[in-house]
Amino acid sequence: MKxxxxxxxxxxxxxxxxxxxxxxxxxxxxxxxxxxxxxGRAAEGKVDFRSVRDALTGRRSSS
Structure with a gap:
């Protein structure tokens, strides 16, 4: 679906x-x-939980 x-x-x-x-x-x-x-995105495997955790804790990454 679009x-x-x-x-x-x-x-x-x-x-x-x-x-x-x-x-x-x-x-x-x-x-x-x-x-x-x-x-739904997590079930599809499109969520990187490490980057979500880093964003919630205020950490930034260069990648």
Missing amino acids: PTVVGMAVGAVLAFTALLFDFWGFLLMALFIAVGAFL
């Missing part, structure tokens, strides 16, 4: 959630989408 179509689908889901559940429901849905995207 990134544009995925972005449109995510936007539609977030807009629908904002209409139904107000602001906090919208934020919770956005958080779940972000976590789901991260887990």
